[in-house]
Amino acid sequence: MENSRIPVLDPGLERSHSSLDESRRTYNMNINVSPSTRSTFGSRHNSYSDYGDLEGAQIKSSRSPSGQHGSFKWSFELSHSRKVSLGKFGSVNSVSALDMIASGLDVQHIPYYDLFVRNLSYKVTVKTQEGPIRKTLLNNISAEAFHGQILAVVGPSGSGKTTFLDALAGRISLRSLDGAVYANSETIDESFKRLSGYVMQDDALFPMLTVRETLLYSARLRLPGDMSDAEKRMRVENMINQLGLKQCADTRVGNEKIRGVSGGERRRVSIGSDLIHDPPVLFLDEPTSGLDSSSALNVMENLQMMAKTGKRTVVLTIHQPSYRILDTISRVLVLARGNVIYHGFHPGLKLHFESLGHTMPEHVNVIEYALDTIEEYQRSPEGLEPLVRLQLANKKAEDMEKSNDGIHTEDENFQIDPQPQYATSVVSEICVLSSRNLRNIMRTPELFLSRAGMMLVMALTLGTLFLRVKKDQDGVRQRTSFISFTLALLVFTSVEAMGTFLQERQIFIRETSRGAYRASTYVISGALVMLPFLMILAIIYSSVAYFMVGLVPEAGPFFFFTLIVFLVLVMANSLVSLVSGMVPNFTVGNSLCSAIIAYFFLFSGFFIDRGSIPKYWIWLHYGSLIKYPFESLLTNEFGHIDGIWYDNVDSNTILSQLSAGKVHQWLSILVMLIFIVGYRIAFWLVLKYFTKSIRK
Numbered sequence: 215m216e217n218s219r220i221p222v223l224d225p226g227l228e229r230s231h232s233s234l235d236e237s238r239r240t241y242n243m244n245i246n247v248s249p250s251t252r253s254t255f256g257s258r259h260n261s262y263s264d265y266g267d268l269e270g271a272q273i274k275s276s277r278s279p280s281g282q283h284g285s286f287k288w289s290f291e292l293s294h295s296r297k298v299s300l301g302k303f304g305s306v307n308s309v310s311a312l313d314m315i316a317s318g319l320d321v322q323h324i325p326y327y328d329l330f331v332r333n334l335s336y337k338v339t340v341k342t343q344e345g346p347i348r349k350t351l352l353n354n355i356s357a358e359a360f361h362g363q364i365l366a367v368v369g370p371s372g373s374g375k376t377t378f379l380d381a382l383a384g385r386i387s388l389r390s391l392d393g394a395v396y397a398n399s400e401t402i403d404e405s406f407k408r409l410s411g412y413v414m415q416d417d418a419l420f421p422m423l424t425v426r427e428t429l430l431y432s433a434r435l436r437l438p439g440d441m442s443d444a445e446k447r448m449r450v451e452n453m454i455n456q457l458g459l460k461q462c463a464d465t466r467v468g469n470e471k472i473r474g475v476s477g478g479e480r481r482r483v484s485i486g487s488d489l490i491h492d493p494p495v496l497f498l499d500e501p502t503s504g505l506d507s508s509s510a511l512n513v514m515e516n517l518q519m520m521a522k523t524g525k526r527t528v529v530l531t532i533h534q535p536s537y538r539i540l541d542t543i544s545r546v547l548v549l550a551r552g553n554v555i556y557h558g559f560h561p562g563l564k565l566h567f568e569s570l571g572h573t574m575p576e577h578v579n580v581i582e583y584a585l586d587t588i589e590e591y592q593r594s595p596e597g598l599e600p601l602v603r604l605q606l607a608n609k610k611a612e613d614m615e616k617s618n619d620g621i622h623t624e625d626e627n628f629q630i631d632p633q634p635q636y637a638t639s640v641v642s643e644i645c646v647l648s649s650r651n652l653r654n655i656m657r658t659p660e661l662f663l664s665r666a667g668m669m670l671v672m673a674l675t676l677g678t679l680f681l682r683v684k685k686d687q688d689g690v691r692q693r694t695s696f697i698s699f700t701l702a703l704l705v706f707t708s709v710e711a712m713g714t715f716l717q718e719r720q721i722f723i724r725e726t727s728r729g730a731y732r733a734s735t736y737v738i739s740g741a742l743v744m745l746p747f748l749m750i751l752a753i754i755y756s757s758v759a760y761f762m763v764g765l766v767p768e769a770g771p772f773f774f775f776t777l778i779v780f781l782v783l784v785m786a787n788s789l790v791s792l793v794s795g796m797v798p799n800f801t802v803g804n805s806l807c808s809a810i811i812a813y814f815f816l817f818s819g820f821f822i823d824r825g826s827i828p829k830y831w832i833w834l835h836y837g838s839l840i841k842y843p844f845e846s847l848l849t850n851e852f853g854h855i856d857g858i859w860y861d862n863v864d865s866n867t868i869l870s871q872l873s874a875g876k877v878h879q880w881l882s883i884l885v886m887l888i889f890i891v892g893y894r895i896a897f898w899l900v901l902k903y904f905t906k907s908i909r910k
């Protein structure tokens with residue numbers, strides 16, 4: 215992308231007088247506007263107050279020079295304290311801010327970002343029957359989005375609305391884009407991504423959490439670690455009020471299967487959880503899709519209010535906005551097949567099309583009319599060409615006018631604030647994510663209880679099949695089979711854990727794409743939360759099966775057996791998590807996991823002893839996650855029962871026949887721990903580098 219700096223206009227403003235009148239709680243300023251600056255006031259900004267963007271004070275009088283130079287007065291009344299917040303608007307504000315500080319005001323700067331898109335193009339390579347071709351998804355787009363306003367991107371289906379939004383939101387690799395996107399005067403980069411929020415079309419939320427809990431977890435992850443929990447809770451309550459969610463604050467979010475809040479409310483929860491950290495720029499992909507007209511209007515009014523009061527820049531895509539929704543939108547960008555058809559205030563659309571000889575019927579929604587006209591052109595032999603040409607001609611005239619007036623809308627004085635990569639520390643992320651995981655598990659006890667029930671049934675089944683084994687040749691075979699089937703059942707029944715991650719994947723992508731937390735803390739918290747549950751499962755299985763079968767009746771071997779069962783469950787869970795990070799859906803994941811586990815079994819040493827495995831397959835024997843628990847459990851059993859078993863065969867002989875000798879049990883545990891850590895690291899790498907929503 216182009217990285218040139220944009221030239222900036224010397225504001226040419228001079229202050230001739232300023233004062234703070236404590237008794238009347240007013241602040242006054244006289245400003246002289248030089249001839250070279252006048253048109254700045256006449257075009258983009260309507261009055262000096264637009265530069266001020268005051269919060270904590272009420273503008274009393276602000277006389278706009280409206281394209282004239284000369285002197286004008288500006289004053290405001292303090293509402294509560296001496297504290298006022300100013301927008302970041304270049305040297306104009308720097309002059310006034312310094313002046314206000316000198317007069318005794320406590321001036322804060324709020325970061326505002328205006329977006330300037332310049333000649334943005336995006337092409338992808340598409341495979342066709344005739345071979346690969348380059349398809350243009352965005353063609354030379356220029357547009358602006360200002361703080362405090364909503365820019366709505368409209369157009370027929372497939373016109374490139376989502377692609378445009380993705381390009382602005384940093385969801386398309388910058389290397390693949392031609393042209394430039396500036397936030398104030400800086401080209402956007404990773405840092406900009408972190409100060410913007412992105413609300414996807416699908417509401418990826420945890421169905422079992424309530425609205426308040428969802429927003430609170432989002433606040434704890436996205437707001438700075440040094441902010442107190444009470445402040446975070448207050449922010450959540452404000453957000454609930456702002457979004458009109460008070461009625462359903464303690465209702466579960468729900469989804470298609472679980473009864474929860476309404477579609478419109480869910481949409482607002484999504485918006486709230488991406489806005490809780492108060493990003494100055496917000497992108498929303500079809501925030502009103504799937505909503506009835508009143509919910510859609512409600513969402514848009516909330517967004518308009520947020521844009522205005524929080525001075526946020528809102529860019530969203532929308533399909534056919536109603537009359538009332540149009541009132542909430544400041545400017546529109548009409549796209550068709552990746553081209554700009556119109557950019558500006560929506561009432562201007564009528565005039566725009568009239569210049570081509572069309573007449574807009576009375577009482578017709580201007581956007582609907584525009585979309586219908588575009589459809590007509592798309593179907594006509596000349597295609598969109600006349601519309602694109604008209605827009606280019608208008609833009610050229612507009613640019614000329616601006617350059618004659620010496621207007622440069624971008625300002626070099628304000629740059630993107632350096633953003634910390636993550637809001638909170640690793641430890642805090644682990645705590646919040648673990649707490650959220652735990653709450654989700656507790657809210658779905660049936661999942662754990664069914665797994666525990668399955669363990670019990672498995673233990674009883676194997677327990678009765680191998681009931682009270684003897685110390686003879688049959689007993690050796692039965693013990694070996696019991697250990698082997700135990701491992702098979704433990705590992706195969708772990709595959710069901712895959713569903714959890716696959717369900718959460720969209721949430722993970724949504725949250726991490728805006729830097730809510732690290733992939734590593736997600737992996738660690740996921741593993742930590744599972745440990746107590748897996749331990750309970752291991753205890754249930756061991757305490758029933760071990761004594762029914764009649765394995766070594768000593769405490770040491772029993773606890774060792776339980777420990778191995780636990781580690782096998784953890785190992786299988788880690789493997790399944792890794793596979794779930796790599797596959798597109800449960801069916802593929804299930805088949806892949808089953809195939810991997812079957813291979814691990816085949817090469818574990820139970821079916822084919824190590825000596826009989828061909829050399830070129832031996833790596834699979836050592837890579838098998840079953841081999842180590844299998845050998846250590848055999849040693850645990852036969853190593854503790856001395857004496858002759860049958861026909862002069864003792865424990866050592868049995869062990870060497872089964873698994874080439876007694877293994878060092880603690881070494882096996884170490885290897886199992888290495889497997890667990892290895893799978894988790896691989897899972898983290900997959901999440902970090904491959905589970906991204908960035909388009910190339």
Ligand SMILES: Nc1ncnc2c1ncn2[C@@H]1O[C@H](COP(=O)(O)OP(=O)(O)OP(=O)(O)O)[C@@H](O)[C@H]1O
Nearest residue numbers: 338340349351369370371372373374375376377378
């Ligand atoms: N990776 C891609 N490869 C090829 N074509 C693509 C790719 N991504 C998007 N497109 C095409 O680009 C065009 C614009 O897609 P986009 O999703 O931006 O449209 P849209 O205006 O948001 O559509 P809708 O209103 O239906 O959501 C479509 O024709 C789409 O098929």
